[in-house]
């Protein structure tokens with residue numbers, strides 16, 4: 302799974318030097334941060350609507366658009382999907398510690 306994210310991150314990095322006329326991603330970078338944020342807002346809204354409609358196929362489609370545009374934002378910010386995974390792993394570790402502490406309290 303994270304291999305797909307890494308490959309896409311590499312492509313997004315390479316688009317920083319690409320011609321906006323020949324690349325959707327290069328065009329978004331050229332439009333700037335607000336354009337990327339607008340796309341994230343739109344795709345998040347479309348994901349919410351698909352879920353409210355109970356249309357699972359559409360949820361998947363819109364969420365792929367949402368993840369993709371979040372990946373574009375990460376790249377634009379000089380971040381990598383591994384940074385997000387590391388944050389999730391850190392939280393998992395934290396919740397593991399809380400669980401351990403709760404178990405200790407209940408003994």
Ligand SMILES: N=c1c2ncn([C@@H]3O[C@H](COP(=O)(O)OP(=O)(O)OP(=O)(O)O)[C@@H](O)[C@H]3O)c2ncn1[C@@H]1O[C@H](COP(=O)(O)O)[C@@H](O)[C@H]1O
Nearest residue numbers: 309312313316323324325326327328340343365366369370
């Ligand atoms: N995964 C994606 C991907 N998902 C969605 N999109 C684009 O995101 C846009 C989604 O926005 P909308 O649904 O609103 O469609 P739209 O009306 O065309 O969008 P706007 O022009 O209004 O922004 C579409 O243009 C899709 O083509 C993507 N474009 C590119 N990729 C990946 O990014 C790589 C680099 O793309 P290029 O920069 O185009 O070479 C590709 O090889 C793909 O792997």
